[in-house]
Amino acid sequence: MSKHIPSRLYLSEEELPKYWYNLRAFMKNKPAPMLHPGTLKPATADDLSAVFCKECIRQELDETTELIPIPDGILEFYRAYRPAPLIRAYFLEKALGTPAEIYYKHEGTNTSGSHKLNSAAAQAFYAKQDGLTSLTTETGAGQWGSAMAMACAFYGLDLTVYMVKISAEQKPYRKALIETYGATLIPSPSNTTEAGKKILEKMPGTNGSLGCAISEAIEKAVKTEKCRYVLGSVLNHVLLHQSIIGVECKIAFDKYGVKPDIIIGCAGGGSNLGGLIAPFMGEKLQGKSDAKIIAVEPASCPSFTRGKFAYDFGDTAQTTPLIKMYTMGNGYIPPAAHAGGLRYHGMNSTLSQLYHDKFIEARTAVQTEIFDAAVKFAKIEGILPAPESSHAIKVAIDEALECKRTGEKKTIFFGLTGTGYFDMSAYMQYNAKTMSDHIPTDEELENGFASLPKV
Amino acid sequence: MSKHIPSRLYLSEEELPKYWYNLRAFMKNKPAPMLHPGTLKPATADDLSAVFCKECIRQELDETTELIPIPDGILEFYRAYRPAPLIRAYFLEKALGTPAEIYYKHEGTNTSGSHKLNSAAAQAFYAKQDGLTSLTTETGAGQWGSAMAMACAFYGLDLTVYMVKISAEQKPYRKALIETYGATLIPSPSNTTEAGKKILEKMPGTNGSLGCAISEAIEKAVKTEKCRYVLGSVLNHVLLHQSIIGVECKIAFDKYGVKPDIIIGCAGGGSNLGGLIAPFMGEKLQGKSDAKIIAVEPASCPSFTRGKFAYDFGDTAQTTPLIKMYTMGNGYIPPAAHAGGLRYHGMNSTLSQLYHDKFIEARTAVQTEIFDAAVKFAKIEGILPAPESSHAIKVAIDEALECKRTGEKKTIFFGLTGTGYFDMSAYMQYNAKTMSDHIPTDEELENGFASLPKV
Numbered sequence: 001m002s003k004h005i006p007s008r009l010y011l012s013e014e015e016l017p018k019y020w021y022n023l024r025a026f027m028k029n030k031p032a033p034m035l036h037p038g039t040l041k042p043a044t045a046d047d048l049s050a051v052f053c054k055e056c057i058r059q060e061l062d063e064t065t066e067l068i069p070i071p072d073g074i075l076e077f078y079r080a081y082r083p084a085p086l087i088r089a090y091f092l093e094k095a096l097g098t099p100a101e102i103y104y105k106h107e108g109t110n111t112s113g114s115h116k117l118n119s120a121a122a123q124a125f126y127a128k129q130d131g132l133t134s135l136t137t138e139t140g141a142g143q144w145g146s147a148m149a150m151a152c153a154f155y156g157l158d159l160t161v162y163m164v165k166i167s168a169e170q171k172p173y174r175k176a177l178i179e180t181y182g183a184t185l186i187p188s189p190s191n192t193t194e195a196g197k198k199i200l201e202k203m204p205g206t207n208g209s210l211g212c213a214i215s216e217a218i219e220k221a222v223k224t225e226k227c228r229y230v231l232g233s234v235l236n237h238v239l240l241h242q243s244i245i246g247v248e249c250k251i252a253f254d255k256y257g258v259k260p261d262i263i264i265g266c267a268g269g270g271s272n273l274g275g276l277i278a279p280f281m282g283e284k285l286q287g288k289s290d291a292k293i294i295a296v297e298p299a300s301c302p303s304f305t306r307g308k309f310a311y312d313f314g315d316t317a318q319t320t321p322l323i324k325m326y327t328m329g330n331g332y333i334p335p336a337a338h339a340g341g342l343r344y345h346g347m348n349s350t351l352s353q354l355y356h357d358k359f360i361e362a363r364t365a366v367q368t369e370i371f372d373a374a375v376k377f378a379k380i381e382g383i384l385p386a387p388e389s390s391h392a393i394k395v396a397i398d399e400a401l402e403c404k405r406t407g408e409k410k411t412i413f414f415g416l417t418g419t420g421y422f423d424m425s426a427y428m429q430y431n432a433k434t435m436s437d438h439i440p441t442d443e444e445l446e447n448g449f450a451s452l453p454k455v
Numbered sequence: 456m457s458k459h460i461p462s463r464l465y466l467s468e469e470e471l472p473k474y475w476y477n478l479r480a481f482m483k484n485k486p487a488p489m490l491h492p493g494t495l496k497p498a499t500a501d502d503l504s505a506v507f508c509k510e511c512i513r514q515e516l517d518e519t520t521e522l523i524p525i526p527d528g529i530l531e532f533y534r535a536y537r538p539a540p541l542i543r544a545y546f547l548e549k550a551l552g553t554p555a556e557i558y559y560k561h562e563g564t565n566t567s568g569s570h571k572l573n574s575a576a577a578q579a580f581y582a583k584q585d586g587l588t589s590l591t592t593e594t595g596a597g598q599w600g601s602a603m604a605m606a607c608a609f610y611g612l613d614l615t616v617y618m619v620k621i622s623a624e625q626k627p628y629r630k631a632l633i634e635t636y637g638a639t640l641i642p643s644p645s646n647t648t649e650a651g652k653k654i655l656e657k658m659p660g661t662n663g664s665l666g667c668a669i670s671e672a673i674e675k676a677v678k679t680e681k682c683r684y685v686l687g688s689v690l691n692h693v694l695l696h697q698s699i700i701g702v703e704c705k706i707a708f709d710k711y712g713v714k715p716d717i718i719i720g721c722a723g724g725g726s727n728l729g730g731l732i733a734p735f736m737g738e739k740l741q742g743k744s745d746a747k748i749i750a751v752e753p754a755s756c757p758s759f760t761r762g763k764f765a766y767d768f769g770d771t772a773q774t775t776p777l778i779k780m781y782t783m784g785n786g787y788i789p790p791a792a793h794a795g796g797l798r799y800h801g802m803n804s805t806l807s808q809l810y811h812d813k814f815i816e817a818r819t820a821v822q823t824e825i826f827d828a829a830v831k832f833a834k835i836e837g838i839l840p841a842p843e844s845s846h847a848i849k850v851a852i853d854e855a856l857e858c859k860r861t862g863e864k865k866t867i868f869f870g871l872t873g874t875g876y877f878d879m880s881a882y883m884q885y886n887a888k889t890m891s892d893h894i895p896t897d898e899e900l901e902n903g904f905a906s907l908p909k910v
Contacts, residue, residue, distance in 0.1 A: 013462065378635060
């Protein structure tokens, strides 16, 4: 007999996980190593030490430790906003008339509004542990900048956020949130770095780009004493921190005897998808589960479905180590879609390897379809989702309707990465029916691929 | 031996309350009855039936039933976003260095961003039960309009929201949120009602006011078939629905053997304060508790501390029944402070009677002090509070620091009514140090009192 499943599955404080799940330790085909861009040899801890905190580098390079204990100082911060609720979507099931059971993990109940805080907390804690006094980072849509500002306020670190200029202008309230938490926000490109000055000289009226903001943030970190750089996605230590999402869900599911058949996450750089699926993929790799795992990416930035599996730079200024990943090419400039958190040319290396080895499926969706799903979900489940999260909602609804067609009672589980409170201009466009879609042409793709380095 | 108190006290689904707490049933001195403005006799159910739903009227007039069962159809909605977390403020206690224990109930985790949803759900449910097809309401700051839009989307009702014109212009994202949930939003005053047309004729460039928006919403409801009007505060049935806040806390506190010594809530029309304190005040009235209960109101709109205890209209157009309350006079126009949810000239009649009988204390604070407390709280506890809620935070911090001075280990409990995600322009003003305070002069008060009806 199956237990009654409450609408919201909260873990108690004692049940909260005390470790992160290192997915790479369970992979037979490990992700290819990061390469030093000059020597083309695997990057060492030493190579990375000018830019990143010590423990983050150690975690970045650790492919064998299965479970990594979370330090008390981070657990303390997690208790300020976790557990994130795991929700049984009874209303959505009923509205769709599906025999499927639908669950989602809601990571948007904290003030930064997304899962990004899980890694921000860890990276700020390790920076403090290293005796640093400040950090730098970049932000596009603003979730990561908000999360880092909160974490730095908590641990007592100064933070400089390079925010893509057009985003800072279009999202004054995101900017205000970041500044309220005490961070210094600099619209990028700026005159505060050589990289910024160069770009401003070449393109005086530019709106900025994530690639440029990354270059400025790294330069500022390297040139400042007791300062390092932090990144909110793409890297493996970020995915490790995000595994708290999946581990919490796994504990709750096991408690109620639930086994998801389909797991769905939106995919930009991979921080949410990698964290959400970690322990479930671990079981799959060990032959203990045959759950279908689906990545959903924007049709405008389809790195899994239309990208190449190749070594590429993490930034458009071509300063980072080379990462083997599914990529559109570092020169690919994604169109100005509203899911800013998914507008990244490449994909985390671990997820790329798993996709290559067919452990992950991928789908795309255009943004008007995404917002159809978002508004439907908001009205039925009562939560206004972020545009990024709505990619997963779209495919979860598709899968639930497929179950309705076939009569199968599958268990569908997706990640709701965050809320859309700071994305209302997108909803306004959607409501006014002035939102458009963009599917890149083959020529646009070729232009992006032309920027791939020869390795 | 005292139990370990977790950071977040969540009730399980089975522990969730199934009744509302009718505070009036425990009062020896009942609040004075509402009067019909024409006859000056106590308003009957019949008098109110053109405007309000049947069950809401019944609840409005019920002064004897202690516990009122919550219908299943409302409990179902509550399960979509409740329990709201009751949080032990370990971080704040530590930061203040106080021996006091601090708790707060966080009502802002739902998409409408505040406690308003608790009554919106009930009122929409009862409207549906009455066979209505649409509702009307007004909104100033926007929390109530958002909550009603969500509830009407859920129960399948059309909703027209008259939003104070200046608010609709200054808060385009609040407007967008309300419209995303399918409601029709009309900036008030408008040409859609006689009341609106009259005001536009008299004052063509007016910014609108809550009083005017109420008049338009009531007129529209009365003139539309199968339509009624709903209000988000001031009335006793609204406070009844909001008692879910206090009852949830009481259950959680009892479970852990905690007894608050000081209970603090912000006070505008009274919906939060009345709901938060209900079961605790009930114990106090029965001599089972001597907890100190503190209402915090803006210095710019001090109905408890500087108002008169008199019969007054609920709206500035003088169309509602007369309510005996602490009031600044229906003609008092509160200055444009950022805590829009507290900008109301009067106070619920039950709370007014309790204040008159000295069961409640009241304090005021100016808005720059309020935002000092808000930003401190955001950085320490990680939650960006609404300006309204920050009134309670301010006094909770004051009380905790008083405990530090005296060495007393009191238990302080306050209501965090909501989040500030849609109030970022206020935070921007505060960050830029351009925020000002306004304390009304005696002359301004006298002008307000001059509008009091002669009863």
